[in-house]
Amino acid sequence: MIAGCAAVAHGLKPPVGMATLTPRFAESGLPDLTSFVFGGHDVATCPLPKRAEQLAGQGVLPHDLPAAVLNELTAADAEICPGGPAAGDTREDHELISRFAEDIASFHTRNRLARCVVINVASTEPAPREGDKSLPASSLYAAAALRAGAAYVNFTPSAGLHHPAMPDPHGVPVAGRDGKTGQTMLRSVLGPMFAQRALPVRSWSGINLLGGGDGAALADPAAAAAKNAGKGRVLADTLGTVPEGVVHIDDVPSMGEWKTAWDHIAFEGFLGVRMVLQTTWQGCDSALAAPLVLDLARLVARAQEVGLTGPLPELGFYFKDPDPGASSSLTEQYMALLNFAERLKGSHG
Secondary structure, eight states: OHHHHHHHHTTSSOOTTOGGGSGGGTTSOOOOGGGOOOOEEESOOSOHHHHHHHHHHTTSSOTTHHHHTHHHHHHHHTTEEEOSOOTTOOOOHHHHHHHHHHHHHHHHHHTTOSOOEEEEOSOOOOOOOTTOOSOOHHHHHHHHHHHTTOEEEEOSSSOGGGSTTSOOOOSSEEEESSBOOSHHHHHHHHHHHHHHTTOOEEEEEEEEEEOHHHHHHTTSHHHHHHHHHHHHHHHHHHHSSOOBOOEEEEEOGGGTTEEEEEEEEEEEOGGGOEEEEEEEEEEEHHHHHHHHHHHHHHHHHHHHHTTOOEEOGGGGGGBSSOOTTOOSOHHHHHHHHHHHHHHHHTOOO
16 A cells, blocks of 8 residues: 555556546545655564565565655654554553554654544454453554544454444544455445346355465454455345355465455346356455555545544445445445545535
């Protein structure tokens, strides 16, 4: 995301995948990519320039891009703090939230920023279990963002602001959760198609093969269950029922940063004739997700600028599990997004 932002901002690469850089958003007052300053918390210790070289070696980034945007990667790397809480950390939740909030506020002040957007792009957490006494990391950071006055986006299926112990957000715009990059995006198109054509879906099963950090994280059944919840919501909302079938997520380390998603859809035609649709989606999740994260940063920053607060269901276009009030149909979500762009256009911060 950071390398891509620099490449697009300096005209080195076209903004493929960024809806907010299409003509329909040109007059919505969104911040320019050249104005972005990156920082954050991370549990990984690999420096960003080195990580960019690794991604280039795997074909995720153009081979010459890490060198071309080295200054931007180095600057962002200097603004990354160690993530937490680490194993064995004995601090209580309120202490961790205060520490993270101080880091966010310091980043905001030190860089003389107009506003700050916190986006969760960490690995998927298992859903909180009844009786857990401590907040998961995603909720700690969400609470810290609110305390620091930063807008918040949850691009993961993790609890974040959805944890039952979290208060309703006040004073800042928030959006999420779980970025919609591949298989579920396709489901949000195909589900409405079957419903609109009055074709009953008998079963809908899927398989995800993926490597990299996501594959390892989702090898945990509890994390995989949290991930699959959003996929199921799309079908329930668009079909009006949940058909038979499950989604399997398999870790295949040799696939690296690439993934394959296969769906098998059994449905009925006229007079009960049974038919099947199969789809195969192959792609690089990082390359699919990065432009969406940049879009969300621009949209939410602008929303904060014009004084919008609370959940933004208009951004459901980007999520498997959007905020209440959003449709699960991609077409309807896109129309809501365009209406939101018009609303931003007519607002003055």
